[in-house]
Amino acid sequence: MATPITAKALLEALDKEGVKVDEVRNWREHNRNQQGPWGPVHGIMIHHTVTSGAKETVDLVYDGRSDLPGPLAHGCITKDGTVHLTGHGRANHAGTGDGDVLRAVIAERSTPDPNEQDTDGNTHFYGFECENLGDGDDPWPDEQIDAIVRASAALCRHHGWNARSVIGHLEWTNQKTDPRGFTMDALRKKITERLK
Numbered sequence: 001m002a003t004p005i006t007a008k009a010l011l012e013a014l015d016k017e018g019v020k021v022d023e024v025r026n027w028r029e030h031n032r033n034q035q036g037p038w039g040p041v042h043g044i045m046i047h048h049t050v051t052s053g054a055k056e057t058v059d060l061v062y063d064g065r066s067d068l069p070g071p072l073a074h075g076c077i078t079k080d081g082t083v084h085l086t087g088h089g090r091a092n093h094a095g096t097g098d099g100d101v102l103r104a105v106i107a108e109r110s111t112p113d114p115n116e117q118d119t120d121g122n123t124h125f126y127g128f129e130c131e132n133l134g135d136g137d138d139p140w141p142d143e144q145i146d147a148i149v150r151a152s153a154a155l156c157r158h159h160g161w162n163a164r165s166v167i168g169h170l171e172w173t174n175q176k177t178d179p180r181g182f183t184m185d186a187l188r189k190k191i192t193e194r195l196k
């Protein structure tokens, strides 16, 4: 059972991890808490945005879309390796997924293939939306991957989690394919290295 990190502690944790941070507008008060609970938090979810262009991508993650209000994540990680903080509290990123996966994340064991939509992920996961077209061809620059690793490690370190607490959206639900272009196992290996 983990209480969500405070905005202040998040900034300190990201700074300690060497993350380049951009605080977007009123991110500390920007959330969907009126829609449901936020916490206890159990893990971190990685996404791709299917967009290109840093400004458009950050604005989309902050504002959301007509059918899905923002914030769409806690942070938007652009190709230059900046972590733009876009919300603090409940965010519309994870949707529903498989409770068996959540139980595996809590136990920090490898997750089963998702096959149910029975659990609200927005309550339990931090989310990072990462600027990428998600077509399998759009490259993931080293700076961006490094920022994903560092931002994830910052939250893992704060909560005493290991890299098993970091999953991709595609590991949460069989309705999604993100992130595409690298494997979550490769990303978790880098996070494990970073946490040593």
Ligand SMILES: [Zn+2]
Pocket (backbone or CB within 6 Å): 046, 047, 048, 093, 169, 176, 178
């Ligand atoms: Zn996603």
